[in-house]
Amino acid sequence: MTTIGHRIGEILATLPEGVRLTAVSKFHPVEALREAYDAGQRIFGESRVQELMTKIPAMPDDVCWHFIGHLQTNKVRQLLSTRRIAMIESVDSERLLRAIDSESARLGITTRVLLQVHVALEETKFGFLPDELCAFFDDRGYESLQATHICGIMAMASNTDDTARISADFATAAELKARIAAEHPDLRGFDTLSMGMSHDYLLAIARGANLVRIGSGIFGERQY
Numbered sequence: 081m082t083t084i085g086h087r088i089g090e091i092l093a094t095l096p097e098g099v100r101l102t103a104v105s106k107f108h109p110v111e112a113l114r115e116a117y118d119a120g121q122r123i124f125g126e127s128r129v130q131e132l133m134t135k136i137p138a139m140p141d142d143v144c145w146h147f148i149g150h151l152q153t154n155k156v157r158q159l160l161s162t163r164r165i166a167m168i169e170s171v172d173s174e175r176l177l178r179a180i181d182s183e184s185a186r187l188g189i190t191t192r193v194l195l196q197v198h199v200a201l202e203e204t205k206f207g208f209l210p211d212e213l214c215a216f217f218d219d220r221g222y223e224s225l226q227a228t229h230i231c232g233i234m235a236m237a238s239n240t241d242d243t244a245r246i247s248a249d250f251a252t253a254a255e256l257k258a259r260i261a262a263e264h265p266d267l268r269g270f271d272t273l274s275m276g277m278s279h280d281y282l283l284a285i286a287r288g289a290n291l292v293r294i295g296s297g298i299f300g301e302r303q304y
């Protein structure tokens with residue numbers, strides 16, 4: 081077993097049933113992804129369109145590619161033209177959501193997305209503010225989507241060592257998702273809560289995450 085395969089096994093052993101793993105492979109070479117694949121990993125997370133364009137053809141067809149980075153509207157067409165994106169976890173504005181929807185409709189595909197909510201302290205993190213997110217659902221903004229399936233919520237916690245703060249951020253995201261699901265029972269398959277990275281995924285799971293995004297804990301430090 082390779083180091084990468086071994087680390088995946090150790091992480092999987094800590095995940096409760098029903099929690100899935102996105103292996104965040106951004107900035108790592110295809111050889112590293114191969115090792116993860118050979119250890120049974122199928123969901124890979126990438127944050128840059130160009131990098132994904134070179135990795136998709138280099139990996140087997142049963143890989144589920146998740147886009148997890150900030151996606152510029154002008155890159156939506158290129159990303160979706162691959163027809164290989166299993167999920168965009170990082171839809172951070174309604175404008176981006178609408179662009180994904182119209183491009184998906186044009187291609188005749190349905191794109192699965194998560195809406196990213198901004199719950200962290202930093203002003204720089206992307207995402208819907210909690211009030212914006214609620215307003216989007218209360219205005220039933222999802223009803224006019226033709227080719228996009230909103231599968232849930234994605235969040236990142238504050239970049240801090242303060243575990244109480246991190247837990248509070250995850251709790252905020254979990255409460256938002258629960259509230260939206262309760263108030264909009266017509267939303268189908270709104271069941272994914274993606275939160276938690278290498279250093280905080282256990283806190284995220286404690287708050288109800290059922291998809292975690294782990295990079296350095298699997299592949300080691302990134303070489304930028």
Ligand SMILES: *Cc1c(COP(=O)(O)O)cnc(C)c1O
Pocket residue numbers: 104106127148149236276277278279293294295296297
């Ligand atoms: C890079 C990244 C991760 C993985 O972070 P690690 O600390 O390496 O586990 C998770 N989520 C998002 C959105 C990222 O950009």
